[in-house]
Amino acid sequence: EGRVRQLEAQKSPCRPDACRGGMTHEERTSMPVNSHSKIAFVGTGIMGSAIAGHILDAGYDVTVTNRTKAKAEGLLARGAAWADTPAEAAKDADVVFTMVGYPTDVEDVYLSTDGLIRVAKRGAWLIDLTTSSPQLARDIHDAAEVEDKHAFDCPVTGGQKGAEDGTLTLIVGASEEEAAPVLPILETFSSKIMYFDQPGGGQTAKLCNQVSLASCMVGYADALALAEQAGIDQRQVLELMANGTGGSGASKALAPKALDGDYKPGFMVEHLRKDIALALQRAEDLDVAMPGAETAFTLFDMLCQIGGSRMGTQALSLLYSDEATGAAAGLDWSLLNPEDYGAGDGCGCDHEHGDGCCGGHGEGHGHGEGDCCGGHGHGEGGCCHHHGEA
Numbered sequence: 158e159g160r161v162r163q164l165e166a167q168k169s170p171c172r173p174d175a176c177r178g179g180m181t182h183e184e185r186t187s188m189p190v191n192s193h194s195k196i197a198f199v200g201t202g203i204m205g206s207a208i209a210g211h212i213l214d215a216g217y218d219v220t221v222t223n224r225t226k227a228k229a230e231g232l233l234a235r236g237a238a239w240a241d242t243p244a245e246a247a248k249d250a251d252v253v254f255t256m257v258g259y260p261t262d263v264e265d266v267y268l269s270t271d272g273l274i275r276v277a278k279r280g281a282w283l284i285d286l287t288t289s290s291p292q293l294a295r296d297i298h299d300a301a302e303v304e305d306k307h308a309f310d311c312p313v314t315g316g317q318k319g320a321e322d323g324t325l326t327l328i329v330g331a332s333e334e335e336a337a338p339v340l341p342i343l344e345t346f347s348s349k350i351m352y353f354d355q356p357g358g359g360q361t362a363k364l365c366n367q368v369s370l371a372s373c374m375v376g377y378a379d380a381l382a383l384a385e386q387a388g389i390d391q392r393q394v395l396e397l398m399a400n401g402t403g404g405s406g407a408s409k410a411l412a413p414k415a416l417d418g419d420y421k422p423g424f425m426v427e428h429l430r431k432d433i434a435l436a437l438q439r440a441e442d443l444d445v446a447m448p449g450a451e452t453a454f455t456l457f458d459m460l461c462q463i464g465g466s467r468m469g470t471q472a473l474s475l476l477y478s479d480e481a482t483g484a485a486a487g488l489d490w491s492l493l494n495p496e497d498y499g500a501g502d503g504c505g506c507d508h509e510h511g512d513g514c515c516g517g518h519g520e521g522h523g524h525g526e527g528d529c530c531g532g533h534g535h536g537e538g539g540c541c542h543h544h545g546e547a
């Protein structure tokens with residue numbers, strides 16, 4: 158924050174005749190991005206490696222870096238160059254993409270002393286694909302402007318499959334006109350691009366998507382638990398939902414994996430937990446109640462605590478299963494800290510531990526009296542209410 162403030166203090170308005178560094182606004186926005194442009198890609202994990210692969214396939218000169226080099230080997234074998242650090246990758250690049258994990262990673266890559274804001278070329282484009290904090294995106298945009306660079310947030314949706322197929326939806330925190338110079342590169346890995354016109358706007362829109370996703374997941378997981386306990390076929394219920402109004406992208410893509418016992422990521426539990434926490438923070442700033450997101454946060458947070466953080470999000474269904482099924486998948490209920498979930502036996506569900514959070518069918522769930530999401534509320538207590546008010 159200090160670094161951003163320092164840079165902001167130096168900031169002058171970007172008027173056509175008053176840009177810093179001797180470049181006019183027109184010069185800065187017309188920096189040519191063409192098929193000879195050099196691309197740097199920071200973060201070659203599940204999403205980044207697939208996205209960088211499409212940019213490479215389109216014929217661009219791509220330099221990659223990742224904290225763990227092994228995850229970049231596939232791209233190196235296909236012709237990408239390696240750099241040991243984001244600074245080294247970015248130093249000659251016209252366009253730098255980042256696809257790291259958390260806001261803290263984004264802050265480090267952009268705003269540290271050898272971060273992209275300082276080391277990238279003047280006129281370079283810095284595009285963050287990570288799902289991260291809207292405020293941080295605004296700070297990075299403003300800091301880049303001071304240094305005669307262009308930065309915008311561009312989180313994505315479509316999952317690992319969308320990244321692999323090159324059919325992601327991009328959620329741009331800039332106007333169509335502002336992002337136009339890099340459009341040919343964005344199009345190498347997307348099938349739809351939506352513009353939210355303001356720095357941080359892409360991140361806020363992405364968080365809206367994530368809170369809806371999280372509630373859809375809780376919805377289908379509830380439904381499948383009910384089906385199972387009632388002794389009707391879960392796959393048939395899924396088919397019904399897909400043909401009715403109860404289905405969702407989440408139930409279509411993720412529920413079958415859970416029914417197959419496939420908990421590989423995809424999209425990691427700890428990342429969805431991060432997204433819901435960011436959304437709840439934003440909601441709190443704006444004085445908005447999101448009871449669905451509160452419930453989902455509690456469940457995904459619990460899943461992280463008991464060893465599920467690096468599983469795919471479909472592992473949510475394990476919270477509804479018995480302890481033996483959870484243990485076979487790698488979960489350990491004894492890791493749960495009951496203090497985090499209100500009184501007594503853990504999550505506040507009024508159930509016997511060892512029966513799963515949402516499971517233990519008939520074990521005293523206490524509908525009408527218990528508070529299933531009880532008392533966590535991302536550090537502030539309370540379920541399904543607006544931070545102690547409702």
Ligand code: NAP
Pocket residue numbers: 199200201202203204205222223224225228243256257258259262265266286287288289313314315316317423424425428429432
């Ligand atoms: P991931 O596999 O963990 O990839 C993140 C990569 O960034 C990791 O390989 C990590 O290195 C690297 N990294 C982190 N900090 C770094 C740094 N300072 N310098 C260099 N490399 C760094 O996660 P992912 O699934 O690709 O997700 C990435 C982001 O996209 C997350 O914010 C996630 O919420 C979002 N997202 C994911 C999906 C999905 O379906 N997976 C969909 C949409 C959005 P290590 O290899 O050492 O860990």
